Amino acid sequence: MRAISPLCFSVSAFRRLSSHAAARVDNHRQCITGPTNHTSHLHTEKTEPLISLIKSTSSKPHLLQIHAHLIRNSLFQHPVFFSPFLFGIALPPLHDLGYACRVFSKFSKPDVFQYSIMIRAYGMSDSPGNGFMLYQEMLRSGVSPNSLTSSFVTNCCIKSGSLFGGLQIHARILRDGHQSDGRLLTTLMDFYSSNEKYTQACKVFDEMPHRDTIAWNVLISVYMRNQRTRDALAVFDMMQSSYDSQPDNVTCLMLLQACANLNALAFGERVHRYCEEHGFDKAMNICNALITMYSRCGCLEKAFEVFKGMTEKDVVSWTAMISGLASNGYGRDAIEAFREMQRAGVSPDDQTFTGVLSACSHSGLLDEGRMFFNSMSKEFGISPNIHHYGCVVDLMGRAGMVDEAYNLINSMKVKPDATIWRTLLGACRIHHQADLGVQVIERLIELKAQEAGDYVLLLNIYSSLGDWGKVINVRKMMKDRGIKTNPACSTIEFRGKIHEFVANDFSHPQKTEIYEMLDEINQQLRIAGYNAETVAELHNVGTEEKQIALSYHSEKLAIAFAVLSTPPGTSIRVAKDLRICVDCHNFAKILSAVYSREVVIRDRNRFHHFREGRCSCNDYW
Template sequence: MPLWLVAVETRTKFSNSNISLLTNRGFASSSSPSNVKHLKQIHAKLIRNGGILDILTAGKLIADIAVSNPSNLDYAKSVLTRLGYPPNTFMWNSMIRGYAHSPIPREAIFFYHQMLEKGFSPNNYTYPFVLKACTQLMDLNLGLGIHGTIIKRGFEDCDVFIQTSLVSFYASCGSIAIARQLFDRSPERDVTSWNALIKGYVRSNRHMDAISVFRAMQDRRDVQADEITLLGVVLACTQLGALEMGSWVHAYIDKNCVKVGTSLGTALVDMYARCGSIDVAMALFKGIPERDVRTWSVMISGLAINGLASEALDLFLEMQRDGIDPDSVTFTSVLSSCSHAGMVEEGLQILGKMGNFYKVEPTIEHYGCVVDLLGRAGRLDEALGLIRRIPLKPDVVLWGALLVACRAHKNVEMGEMVAKEMLKLDPYHCGAHVFLSNVYASTGRWAQVEQVRSSMKEQGIRKPPGSSLIELGGDVHEFLAGDRSHPQTSEIYMMWDEISRLLSLEGHVRSTNGVLFDIDEEEKEQALSQHSEKLAVAFGLINTRQGAAIRIVKNLRVCDDCHSAMKLISKIFDRLIIIRDRCRFHHFKDGSCSCSDYW
């Protein structure tokens, strides 16, 4: 009889003490070098006393090594391959688990296939780890195959962990409809299942659905929201600009005594800042006991997009005094702040110090912020010169920053050149096509206009529709340009007619400056009055009390006409109107805007 079989059948007299030794030290959750050293010492002892021949002891050792740290997986593999007898299912699962949580999840799939090839049957503990690897790889086809095997082996409906893993996998890969079907079919749903679905909806930009799932979760007595749940819901509120809902979630956190760690605290700061409630964001930021670089970066970014550039730079300096080194994200926020405020010299100085002083190499995103900074200030030649001398290959976003500046400063010649450069990189870029079409139209080059428009039609290129969101009573209402689908459509258009009359009395003349660059227009010139944010503000004026702030989230840049109209509306109706467009916040009050018309 082979030595390994004798060992498995008879075990050794040291088996129980060896397993106790491994368990008591608690190495499975530790990754420090000293504890890895202890594991190696125990491994050596097991070899000396024969304990390594005991399959249970060896399995515990492999498991502890595999999950201790991804860097130890090669060591775990070497122990597995040198056992002298076939590994059992527990050992295979340990290796699959370790690799599934490592930077190389493909190895988990390799071990799964090895397990099958060597005749071992996976159990219900195997598949959550295999699906975790598929999720890490974002490989839908691979996961579909695994799902088929799970059904074939009869595991799909008998294990809550497998069901949760399937929901998480499909949700992460964008197949949110399948994830929802699996979730609804699950007889048992733990908090991880709910979290997977909420996270999937957020990833799919279906933020209202994420909030709806959270609300449904509140009706259940068998599950309690945890920090991961709340992180997902807060992020959904942030994207929607749903301050009322976000504030309710914050109150829920306080009421249920949920511990607010750095991650959740940072998410709440970001939510308040991106909903335009910058004072609450700052107060919350100051109350977080442990602030990491992301917390500081989020607060700096919040100040920047709300037009508080000086405060953002002051916080940047305070961050360094507090001993926190800025990272790449921090510099994006700081440079963006300089751009929105026209602080050209300050921005150029910060870019110049990034590599040498801060030891953070500028990325294409940082150069894009500075191109935008120079472009907004009208220094187009300098912006173009920067693009041509940077050590990185310019991408479509970098050229796009200059294209926006060319539109704003009516530099048609440079804009035409930039648009063509963008189309070399992305032939389907809508903004570049529309810019060229409008440039040609403005100079009477109708044959070229037709050529561009025909090309767009053939390639199926369409500009994104303008959309505005406004929250009322915990519900988010969406308006598209020219929208007539809302139940209050008649009242909304009647209200806008009255607003238009009052605007005319104030001397408002419609601005059509955006015609030369269609990226920030939603309709033709004659449809200016039906822009989505105008419908949203009319809805807000109808449905909110006098003096209440109106908050709107816009998916595109606010056009010149809407911007000038909102300033007057804030004065006429004595309202604070806050609009978050895709670039920044505009706080309209008493006939003026926080951006000082520099956007």
């Protein structure tokens, strides 16, 4: 007996089925060309099997055969068959937009469903802008959009970055009275958020009649994109007290990221407990986010605990652990973890090498760093990217090889970015290389990327050389170019709230106590041998004035607040947006001994752990 392929079987099956339907349609030729509201003439019991055959196929050749048969039997133009056919060919998994366009253009009078499918298909393609054009064509031909059409076309505007299109759609949504559709409004929030119209995005949220978990999650992502990370955390409480929606795994994932950014350890632990209570802590992505959160909060023990507890570890888990060890100053352990990862049979990728190389640069492991940099491409076939180069430049720069680092940047295959020049500028500052520093500033200017911080580094170089004439020049240059310095900001978490401190800040409600406490601490530290390190301070002023200027750096205010507010022995965790200065480093080191407090300061992505008068990093940079 001859074997019949499943495809042949299906085709013969629908041939049988379609002959009944065809007989019906033939009697009503107007169905084919005219308005297509004659579905009732087709017997449901005859058409349904054929429709479900069209719907169930996910093979393109099969769908094309069905197409041919529909044409032969004059059934194709009937929406009963055309709609599911278009659906199958236009959307994934087949998603043949070219084919879908051709058949769509042959269709005499598409309805709102068919337009919607095509708009959705455009939204998923490389030409989302065409989705909006089709939407306009649809309006011109008198077909009214429903809330799904609006949702699809809004998505097209998000993808194509069309602000104007989205605004038009929003106006139409209001006109048509679709403003109570939660899903549509969620897409609209996403639209405003992706166009940086955060106020508008929040307004849409406020006006929603019901907010489900996804709507709340979009609100969190709005806050996070808008650098309002603290507000993102506040959403967690609001969700838990709302009666109709609770945080889910996506909420937790985003909040853990927010905690990592804010150094909000206590809040992160709360989210962790919530994950455990709801069984999210078994998921790999949550565990990986937890590792990062704990590492970025300087709490490596907890990060390692999560890591150890994972039944399965992927490259992301290993990389998170390696990077965590690296940024916390445990370079050798990071390298050991890398070897362990290979023994476990997990292949490293480019980000793993970023972690390994940063481990070398943070711990000053020059030879190891070079070795990994070379083996990365030779053994693992991973070509170096800007981050890898950045680590090596940092490594060489710190080791005093500033000229070699400069040559390496010039020899790179990738275009140097502002960050890599800034890294070199930092090295120039450490090794007092004023001439190269000036050259680097010029490169930053070429990139139109120079920031106040870059000029401050240059100022640091000149002032440490005692070249006050040049200091005045740079200050004048900054003034002429309109460069304004933003004061550094330190944050500290206390009882679930984030407290912000800016140098010489007088806005905190407990300011008087904080300043008094800082004076008291300074007196105690001086007894223990602390002397304000004034060499790096910018102004050409007397020593006493310098000491006053240094006294109220933001991290010192934060530390004074912690000493004031927490019981003796509690660890003090500070996050700072700029680099910690030599003096504050010294201050924290001596304080850790005098007050018997562990102090953890995170500046940018680097940690300084102070315990019993020692710091985890060898020198303060």
